[in-house]
Amino acid sequence: MAVREILKYPHPTLKKRSDAVRKIDEEVKKLIRDMKETMYEAGGVGLAACQVGVCRRVIVLDVSPMDPQHNFFALINPEVLSEEGEIDHEEGCLSVPDCLEKVKRKEKVCVKGLSPEGMEIEIKGDGILAIALQHEIDHINGILILDRVSRLKREIYRNKLKKEKRKEEKS
Numbered sequence: 207m208a209v210r211e212i213l214k215y216p217h218p219t220l221k222k223r224s225d226a227v228r229k230i231d232e233e234v235k236k237l238i239r240d241m242k243e244t245m246y247e248a249g250g251v252g253l254a255a256c257q258v259g260v261c262r263r264v265i266v267l268d269v270s271p272m273d274p275q276h277n278f279f280a281l282i283n284p285e286v287l288s289e290e291g292e293i294d295h296e297e298g299c300l301s302v303p304d305c306l307e308k309v310k311r312k313e314k315v316c317v318k319g320l321s322p323e324g325m326e327i328e329i330k331g332d333g334i335l336a337i338a339l340q341h342e343i344d345h346i347n348g349i350l351i352l353d354r355v356s357r358l359k360r361e362i363y364r365n366k367l368k369k370e371k372r373k374e375e376k377s
């Protein structure tokens with residue numbers, strides 16, 4: 207297993223729509239193992255393959271990483287089957303550092319996909335799990351939390367990045 211580098215906004219790969227996985231081969235399995243390690247190492251609750259530079263429809267999640275039982279799972283080619291309700295929740299993203307924004311999400315979702323063993327699985331979630339599923343599925347469609355907030359908030363974040371970059375260049 208290896209920890210991979212997490213791409214940061216505005217890396218162009220984060221804007222791309224990821225391709226479906228046609229065959230779960232050793233490469234995909236290794237990708238999932240690496241994504242798992244990378245997510246835990248970064249202290250995140252979810253990660254999409256494009257965040258480590260691989261534009262394939264693979265996500266990993268563990269919304270209770272402190273729980274010794276570990277609720278880790280990986281989903282290949284995830285698709286939302288049904289959704290209901292609405293919720294506003296503050297979200298962060300490993301690819302958008304120092305940004306916490308309220309994002310509108312569905313309160314409950316049912317998502318289907320394939321396990322790394324190729325079994326079709328369905329995950330029903332509400333609360334944090336529902337939000338994390340929607341966040342990661344957004345990633346594989348090239349959507350970031352910054353695309354879900356107001357233009358003004360997006361501008362503020364961009365300006366902050368520019369300022370930081372200038373500071374780095376000076377020092």
Ligand SMILES: [Zn+2]
Nearest residue numbers: 298299300301
């Ligand atoms: Zn994210």
